[in-house]
Amino acid sequence: MRSVVAALVFVASAFAYSISSPNQSAGWTITGPNTVVWSMVSTDPQNFTIVLSNQVVSPPTQQILAALVDGSLGQMTVNPPSGGWQTGTGFRVNLVKDANDLDSILAQSDQFAITVASSSSSSGASSLASSTGLSTAVSLSSVSGGTITAPSVSTPPSATTSGTGSAAVNPSTSDTSTTPTNNAALPAMGMQAGIWSVLALLGAALA
Structure with missing residues:
Protein backbone atom coordinates (compact mmCIF):
# COMPACT_ATOMS: atom_id res chain seq x y z
CA MET A 1 0.00 0.00 0.00
CA VAL A 116 -20.13 39.35 -22.15
CA ALA A 117 -17.45 41.92 -22.98
CA SER A 118 -17.55 45.21 -21.09
CA SER A 119 -18.87 48.29 -22.93
CA SER A 120 -16.12 50.53 -21.49
CA SER A 121 -14.32 50.63 -24.84
CA SER A 122 -17.33 52.04 -26.68
CA SER A 123 -18.02 54.60 -23.95
CA GLY A 124 -14.37 55.61 -24.06
CA ALA A 125 -14.61 56.21 -27.79
CA SER A 126 -17.70 58.37 -27.27
CA SER A 127 -15.90 60.41 -24.61
CA LEU A 128 -12.97 60.93 -26.95
CA ALA A 129 -15.26 62.11 -29.73
CA SER A 130 -17.00 64.50 -27.35
CA SER A 131 -13.76 65.95 -26.01
CA THR A 132 -12.40 66.59 -29.51
CA GLY A 133 -15.60 68.14 -30.80
CA LEU A 134 -16.35 65.26 -33.15
CA SER A 135 -19.84 63.97 -33.75
CA THR A 136 -20.86 60.45 -34.68
CA ALA A 137 -24.19 61.54 -36.11
CA VAL A 138 -25.11 63.57 -39.21
CA SER A 139 -27.99 66.02 -38.94
CA LEU A 140 -30.95 65.15 -41.15
CA SER A 141 -31.28 68.80 -42.07
CA SER A 142 -27.96 68.61 -43.86
CA VAL A 143 -29.16 65.84 -46.19
CA SER A 144 -31.01 66.92 -49.30
CA GLY A 145 -31.85 64.77 -52.30
CA GLY A 146 -29.50 62.00 -51.20
CA THR A 147 -26.55 64.40 -50.92
CA ILE A 148 -24.92 65.20 -47.62
CA THR A 149 -24.16 68.89 -47.38
CA ALA A 150 -21.03 69.73 -45.48
CA PRO A 151 -21.44 72.35 -42.75
CA SER A 152 -20.53 75.86 -43.78
CA VAL A 153 -17.11 77.12 -42.80
CA SER A 154 -16.47 80.82 -42.33
CA THR A 155 -13.68 82.17 -44.52
CA PRO A 156 -11.08 84.74 -43.44
CA PRO A 157 -11.51 88.37 -44.59
CA SER A 158 -10.70 88.88 -48.24
CA ALA A 159 -7.33 90.39 -49.09
CA THR A 160 -9.07 92.71 -51.62
CA THR A 161 -10.73 94.90 -48.95
CA SER A 162 -10.43 98.53 -49.96
CA GLY A 163 -9.04 101.19 -47.68
CA THR A 164 -5.76 102.34 -46.27
CA GLY A 165 -3.29 99.51 -45.81
CA SER A 166 -5.20 97.08 -48.05
CA ALA A 167 -3.24 94.50 -50.00
CA ALA A 168 -3.01 95.03 -53.76
CA VAL A 169 -4.81 92.35 -55.81
CA ASN A 170 -2.87 92.98 -59.02
CA PRO A 171 0.83 93.73 -58.44
CA SER A 172 1.02 95.56 -61.81
CA THR A 173 -1.39 98.25 -60.60
CA SER A 174 -0.21 99.86 -57.38
CA ASP A 175 -0.68 103.20 -55.72
CA THR A 176 2.73 104.36 -56.96
CA SER A 177 1.48 104.36 -60.55
CA THR A 178 -1.43 106.74 -59.88
CA THR A 179 -1.17 108.83 -56.73
CA PRO A 180 2.40 110.17 -57.21
CA THR A 181 1.50 111.27 -60.77
CA ASN A 182 -1.51 113.29 -59.62
CA ASN A 183 0.50 114.90 -56.79
CA ALA A 184 3.31 115.89 -59.19
CA ALA A 185 0.82 117.78 -61.47
CA LEU A 186 -0.01 120.28 -58.75
CA PRO A 187 3.45 121.99 -58.57
CA ALA A 188 3.58 122.16 -62.39
CA MET A 189 0.26 123.98 -62.54
CA GLY A 190 1.41 126.40 -59.82
CA MET A 191 4.65 127.11 -61.73
CA GLN A 192 2.71 127.91 -64.92
CA ALA A 193 0.44 130.28 -63.00
CA GLY A 194 3.48 132.01 -61.50
CA ILE A 195 5.09 132.54 -64.95
CA TRP A 196 1.92 134.07 -66.29
CA SER A 197 1.75 136.41 -63.28
CA VAL A 198 5.35 137.58 -63.87
CA LEU A 199 4.68 138.15 -67.57
CA ALA A 200 1.57 140.11 -66.70
CA LEU A 201 3.53 142.36 -64.31
CA LEU A 202 6.29 142.92 -66.93
CA GLY A 203 3.68 143.84 -69.51
CA ALA A 204 2.10 146.33 -67.16
CA ALA A 205 5.47 147.90 -66.32
CA LEU A 206 6.41 148.30 -70.02
CA ALA A 207 3.09 149.86 -70.81
Missing part, protein backbone atom coordinates in the same frame (compact mmCIF):
# COMPACT_ATOMS: atom_id res chain seq x y z
CA ARG A 2 2.78 2.41 0.87
CA SER A 3 4.48 1.65 -2.43
CA VAL A 4 1.29 2.55 -4.35
CA VAL A 5 0.94 5.89 -2.53
CA ALA A 6 4.61 6.67 -3.12
CA ALA A 7 4.20 5.91 -6.82
CA LEU A 8 1.19 8.24 -7.09
CA VAL A 9 3.10 11.04 -5.34
CA PHE A 10 6.01 10.55 -7.71
CA VAL A 11 3.72 10.70 -10.76
CA ALA A 12 2.03 13.87 -9.47
CA SER A 13 5.36 15.56 -8.85
CA ALA A 14 6.74 14.53 -12.24
CA PHE A 15 4.31 16.82 -14.05
CA ALA A 16 4.51 20.38 -12.77
CA TYR A 17 2.54 22.28 -15.39
CA SER A 18 0.63 25.11 -13.70
CA ILE A 19 -2.01 27.39 -15.23
CA SER A 20 -2.03 30.99 -13.96
CA SER A 21 -4.66 32.39 -16.34
CA PRO A 22 -7.62 32.15 -16.62
CA ASN A 23 -8.55 32.11 -12.96
CA GLN A 24 -11.34 33.12 -10.58
CA SER A 25 -10.54 36.82 -10.77
CA ALA A 26 -9.56 36.98 -14.46
CA GLY A 27 -11.98 35.04 -16.61
CA TRP A 28 -12.76 35.14 -20.31
CA THR A 29 -15.21 37.07 -22.48
CA ILE A 30 -17.22 35.95 -25.49
CA THR A 31 -15.61 38.61 -27.69
CA GLY A 32 -12.74 37.33 -29.82
CA PRO A 33 -9.95 34.97 -28.74
CA ASN A 34 -8.78 34.43 -25.16
CA THR A 35 -5.39 33.67 -23.63
CA VAL A 36 -4.08 30.74 -21.59
CA VAL A 37 -0.92 31.32 -19.51
CA TRP A 38 1.04 28.50 -17.89
CA SER A 39 4.43 27.51 -16.48
CA MET A 40 6.37 24.26 -16.80
CA VAL A 41 9.49 22.45 -15.59
CA SER A 42 12.01 20.40 -17.51
CA THR A 43 10.34 17.11 -16.57
CA ASP A 44 7.02 18.09 -18.18
CA PRO A 45 6.02 16.70 -21.57
CA GLN A 46 6.97 19.05 -24.39
CA ASN A 47 3.50 19.12 -25.93
CA PHE A 48 -0.06 19.02 -24.70
CA THR A 49 -3.65 19.74 -25.77
CA ILE A 50 -5.76 22.60 -24.36
CA VAL A 51 -9.31 21.64 -23.43
CA LEU A 52 -12.14 23.85 -22.16
CA SER A 53 -14.16 21.89 -19.64
CA ASN A 54 -17.30 22.55 -17.65
CA GLN A 55 -18.36 19.82 -15.24
CA VAL A 56 -21.04 21.83 -13.39
CA VAL A 57 -23.48 21.90 -16.30
CA SER A 58 -25.65 19.02 -17.42
CA PRO A 59 -24.45 17.33 -19.46
CA PRO A 60 -20.77 18.14 -18.77
CA THR A 61 -18.84 19.55 -21.73
CA GLN A 62 -15.29 19.28 -23.02
CA GLN A 63 -14.07 21.21 -26.07
CA ILE A 64 -10.61 20.94 -27.60
CA LEU A 65 -9.24 24.46 -28.20
CA ALA A 66 -5.70 23.64 -29.41
CA ALA A 67 -3.68 20.46 -29.99
CA LEU A 68 0.06 19.77 -29.98
CA VAL A 69 0.81 22.99 -28.11
CA ASP A 70 4.49 23.70 -27.46
CA GLY A 71 4.82 23.90 -23.68
CA SER A 72 7.89 26.14 -23.85
CA LEU A 73 5.75 29.00 -25.21
CA GLY A 74 4.34 29.79 -21.77
CA GLN A 75 1.11 31.22 -23.18
CA MET A 76 -1.20 30.89 -26.15
CA THR A 77 -4.18 32.73 -27.61
CA VAL A 78 -7.02 30.33 -28.33
CA ASN A 79 -9.87 30.97 -30.74
CA PRO A 80 -13.50 30.24 -29.84
CA PRO A 81 -14.87 26.81 -30.71
CA SER A 82 -17.07 26.35 -33.77
CA GLY A 83 -20.22 27.21 -31.84
CA GLY A 84 -18.65 30.27 -30.20
CA TRP A 85 -17.99 30.90 -26.52
CA GLN A 86 -20.77 30.03 -24.10
CA THR A 87 -21.40 32.36 -21.17
CA GLY A 88 -21.60 30.99 -17.64
CA THR A 89 -19.55 29.87 -14.66
CA GLY A 90 -17.75 26.69 -13.65
CA PHE A 91 -15.37 26.60 -16.63
CA ARG A 92 -11.86 25.18 -16.35
CA VAL A 93 -8.94 24.93 -18.76
CA ASN A 94 -7.26 21.53 -18.76
CA LEU A 95 -3.86 20.75 -20.22
CA VAL A 96 -4.14 17.11 -21.27
CA LYS A 97 -1.74 14.60 -22.78
CA ASP A 98 -3.30 14.66 -26.26
CA ALA A 99 -6.61 14.81 -28.10
CA ASN A 100 -7.17 11.10 -27.58
CA ASP A 101 -6.57 11.23 -23.81
CA LEU A 102 -8.76 14.05 -22.51
CA ASP A 103 -8.78 12.51 -19.05
CA SER A 104 -4.96 12.49 -18.79
CA ILE A 105 -4.80 15.92 -17.16
CA LEU A 106 -1.37 17.51 -16.78
CA ALA A 107 -2.69 20.73 -15.24
CA GLN A 108 -6.04 22.30 -14.50
CA SER A 109 -7.00 25.94 -13.99
CA ASP A 110 -9.22 27.36 -11.26
CA GLN A 111 -12.89 27.68 -12.07
CA PHE A 112 -13.66 30.88 -13.97
CA ALA A 113 -16.53 32.59 -15.76
CA ILE A 114 -17.05 33.50 -19.41
CA THR A 115 -18.98 36.76 -19.64
Whole structure:
Protein backbone atom coordinates (compact mmCIF):
# COMPACT_ATOMS: atom_id res chain seq x y z
CA MET A 1 0.00 0.00 0.00
CA ARG A 2 2.78 2.41 0.87
CA SER A 3 4.48 1.65 -2.43
CA VAL A 4 1.29 2.55 -4.35
CA VAL A 5 0.94 5.89 -2.53
CA ALA A 6 4.61 6.67 -3.12
CA ALA A 7 4.20 5.91 -6.82
CA LEU A 8 1.19 8.24 -7.09
CA VAL A 9 3.10 11.04 -5.34
CA PHE A 10 6.01 10.55 -7.71
CA VAL A 11 3.72 10.70 -10.76
CA ALA A 12 2.03 13.87 -9.47
CA SER A 13 5.36 15.56 -8.85
CA ALA A 14 6.74 14.53 -12.24
CA PHE A 15 4.31 16.82 -14.05
CA ALA A 16 4.51 20.38 -12.77
CA TYR A 17 2.54 22.28 -15.39
CA SER A 18 0.63 25.11 -13.70
CA ILE A 19 -2.01 27.39 -15.23
CA SER A 20 -2.03 30.99 -13.96
CA SER A 21 -4.66 32.39 -16.34
CA PRO A 22 -7.62 32.15 -16.62
CA ASN A 23 -8.55 32.11 -12.96
CA GLN A 24 -11.34 33.12 -10.58
CA SER A 25 -10.54 36.82 -10.77
CA ALA A 26 -9.56 36.98 -14.46
CA GLY A 27 -11.98 35.04 -16.61
CA TRP A 28 -12.76 35.14 -20.31
CA THR A 29 -15.21 37.07 -22.48
CA ILE A 30 -17.22 35.95 -25.49
CA THR A 31 -15.61 38.61 -27.69
CA GLY A 32 -12.74 37.33 -29.82
CA PRO A 33 -9.95 34.97 -28.74
CA ASN A 34 -8.78 34.43 -25.16
CA THR A 35 -5.39 33.67 -23.63
CA VAL A 36 -4.08 30.74 -21.59
CA VAL A 37 -0.92 31.32 -19.51
CA TRP A 38 1.04 28.50 -17.89
CA SER A 39 4.43 27.51 -16.48
CA MET A 40 6.37 24.26 -16.80
CA VAL A 41 9.49 22.45 -15.59
CA SER A 42 12.01 20.40 -17.51
CA THR A 43 10.34 17.11 -16.57
CA ASP A 44 7.02 18.09 -18.18
CA PRO A 45 6.02 16.70 -21.57
CA GLN A 46 6.97 19.05 -24.39
CA ASN A 47 3.50 19.12 -25.93
CA PHE A 48 -0.06 19.02 -24.70
CA THR A 49 -3.65 19.74 -25.77
CA ILE A 50 -5.76 22.60 -24.36
CA VAL A 51 -9.31 21.64 -23.43
CA LEU A 52 -12.14 23.85 -22.16
CA SER A 53 -14.16 21.89 -19.64
CA ASN A 54 -17.30 22.55 -17.65
CA GLN A 55 -18.36 19.82 -15.24
CA VAL A 56 -21.04 21.83 -13.39
CA VAL A 57 -23.48 21.90 -16.30
CA SER A 58 -25.65 19.02 -17.42
CA PRO A 59 -24.45 17.33 -19.46
CA PRO A 60 -20.77 18.14 -18.77
CA THR A 61 -18.84 19.55 -21.73
CA GLN A 62 -15.29 19.28 -23.02
CA GLN A 63 -14.07 21.21 -26.07
CA ILE A 64 -10.61 20.94 -27.60
CA LEU A 65 -9.24 24.46 -28.20
CA ALA A 66 -5.70 23.64 -29.41
CA ALA A 67 -3.68 20.46 -29.99
CA LEU A 68 0.06 19.77 -29.98
CA VAL A 69 0.81 22.99 -28.11
CA ASP A 70 4.49 23.70 -27.46
CA GLY A 71 4.82 23.90 -23.68
CA SER A 72 7.89 26.14 -23.85
CA LEU A 73 5.75 29.00 -25.21
CA GLY A 74 4.34 29.79 -21.77
CA GLN A 75 1.11 31.22 -23.18
CA MET A 76 -1.20 30.89 -26.15
CA THR A 77 -4.18 32.73 -27.61
CA VAL A 78 -7.02 30.33 -28.33
CA ASN A 79 -9.87 30.97 -30.74
CA PRO A 80 -13.50 30.24 -29.84
CA PRO A 81 -14.87 26.81 -30.71
CA SER A 82 -17.07 26.35 -33.77
CA GLY A 83 -20.22 27.21 -31.84
CA GLY A 84 -18.65 30.27 -30.20
CA TRP A 85 -17.99 30.90 -26.52
CA GLN A 86 -20.77 30.03 -24.10
CA THR A 87 -21.40 32.36 -21.17
CA GLY A 88 -21.60 30.99 -17.64
CA THR A 89 -19.55 29.87 -14.66
CA GLY A 90 -17.75 26.69 -13.65
CA PHE A 91 -15.37 26.60 -16.63
CA ARG A 92 -11.86 25.18 -16.35
CA VAL A 93 -8.94 24.93 -18.76
CA ASN A 94 -7.26 21.53 -18.76
CA LEU A 95 -3.86 20.75 -20.22
CA VAL A 96 -4.14 17.11 -21.27
CA LYS A 97 -1.74 14.60 -22.78
CA ASP A 98 -3.30 14.66 -26.26
CA ALA A 99 -6.61 14.81 -28.10
CA ASN A 100 -7.17 11.10 -27.58
CA ASP A 101 -6.57 11.23 -23.81
CA LEU A 102 -8.76 14.05 -22.51
CA ASP A 103 -8.78 12.51 -19.05
CA SER A 104 -4.96 12.49 -18.79
CA ILE A 105 -4.80 15.92 -17.16
CA LEU A 106 -1.37 17.51 -16.78
CA ALA A 107 -2.69 20.73 -15.24
CA GLN A 108 -6.04 22.30 -14.50
CA SER A 109 -7.00 25.94 -13.99
CA ASP A 110 -9.22 27.36 -11.26
CA GLN A 111 -12.89 27.68 -12.07
CA PHE A 112 -13.66 30.88 -13.97
CA ALA A 113 -16.53 32.59 -15.76
CA ILE A 114 -17.05 33.50 -19.41
CA THR A 115 -18.98 36.76 -19.64
CA VAL A 116 -20.13 39.35 -22.15
CA ALA A 117 -17.45 41.92 -22.98
CA SER A 118 -17.55 45.21 -21.09
CA SER A 119 -18.87 48.29 -22.93
CA SER A 120 -16.12 50.53 -21.49
CA SER A 121 -14.32 50.63 -24.84
CA SER A 122 -17.33 52.04 -26.68
CA SER A 123 -18.02 54.60 -23.95
CA GLY A 124 -14.37 55.61 -24.06
CA ALA A 125 -14.61 56.21 -27.79
CA SER A 126 -17.70 58.37 -27.27
CA SER A 127 -15.90 60.41 -24.61
CA LEU A 128 -12.97 60.93 -26.95
CA ALA A 129 -15.26 62.11 -29.73
CA SER A 130 -17.00 64.50 -27.35
CA SER A 131 -13.76 65.95 -26.01
CA THR A 132 -12.40 66.59 -29.51
CA GLY A 133 -15.60 68.14 -30.80
CA LEU A 134 -16.35 65.26 -33.15
CA SER A 135 -19.84 63.97 -33.75
CA THR A 136 -20.86 60.45 -34.68
CA ALA A 137 -24.19 61.54 -36.11
CA VAL A 138 -25.11 63.57 -39.21
CA SER A 139 -27.99 66.02 -38.94
CA LEU A 140 -30.95 65.15 -41.15
CA SER A 141 -31.28 68.80 -42.07
CA SER A 142 -27.96 68.61 -43.86
CA VAL A 143 -29.16 65.84 -46.19
CA SER A 144 -31.01 66.92 -49.30
CA GLY A 145 -31.85 64.77 -52.30
CA GLY A 146 -29.50 62.00 -51.20
CA THR A 147 -26.55 64.40 -50.92
CA ILE A 148 -24.92 65.20 -47.62
CA THR A 149 -24.16 68.89 -47.38
CA ALA A 150 -21.03 69.73 -45.48
CA PRO A 151 -21.44 72.35 -42.75
CA SER A 152 -20.53 75.86 -43.78
CA VAL A 153 -17.11 77.12 -42.80
CA SER A 154 -16.47 80.82 -42.33
CA THR A 155 -13.68 82.17 -44.52
CA PRO A 156 -11.08 84.74 -43.44
CA PRO A 157 -11.51 88.37 -44.59
CA SER A 158 -10.70 88.88 -48.24
CA ALA A 159 -7.33 90.39 -49.09
CA THR A 160 -9.07 92.71 -51.62
CA THR A 161 -10.73 94.90 -48.95
CA SER A 162 -10.43 98.53 -49.96
CA GLY A 163 -9.04 101.19 -47.68
CA THR A 164 -5.76 102.34 -46.27
CA GLY A 165 -3.29 99.51 -45.81
CA SER A 166 -5.20 97.08 -48.05
CA ALA A 167 -3.24 94.50 -50.00
CA ALA A 168 -3.01 95.03 -53.76
CA VAL A 169 -4.81 92.35 -55.81
CA ASN A 170 -2.87 92.98 -59.02
CA PRO A 171 0.83 93.73 -58.44
CA SER A 172 1.02 95.56 -61.81
CA THR A 173 -1.39 98.25 -60.60
CA SER A 174 -0.21 99.86 -57.38
CA ASP A 175 -0.68 103.20 -55.72
CA THR A 176 2.73 104.36 -56.96
CA SER A 177 1.48 104.36 -60.55
CA THR A 178 -1.43 106.74 -59.88
CA THR A 179 -1.17 108.83 -56.73
CA PRO A 180 2.40 110.17 -57.21
CA THR A 181 1.50 111.27 -60.77
CA ASN A 182 -1.51 113.29 -59.62
CA ASN A 183 0.50 114.90 -56.79
CA ALA A 184 3.31 115.89 -59.19
CA ALA A 185 0.82 117.78 -61.47
CA LEU A 186 -0.01 120.28 -58.75
CA PRO A 187 3.45 121.99 -58.57
CA ALA A 188 3.58 122.16 -62.39
CA MET A 189 0.26 123.98 -62.54
CA GLY A 190 1.41 126.40 -59.82
CA MET A 191 4.65 127.11 -61.73
CA GLN A 192 2.71 127.91 -64.92
CA ALA A 193 0.44 130.28 -63.00
CA GLY A 194 3.48 132.01 -61.50
CA ILE A 195 5.09 132.54 -64.95
CA TRP A 196 1.92 134.07 -66.29
CA SER A 197 1.75 136.41 -63.28
CA VAL A 198 5.35 137.58 -63.87
CA LEU A 199 4.68 138.15 -67.57
CA ALA A 200 1.57 140.11 -66.70
CA LEU A 201 3.53 142.36 -64.31
CA LEU A 202 6.29 142.92 -66.93
CA GLY A 203 3.68 143.84 -69.51
CA ALA A 204 2.10 146.33 -67.16
CA ALA A 205 5.47 147.90 -66.32
CA LEU A 206 6.41 148.30 -70.02
CA ALA A 207 3.09 149.86 -70.81
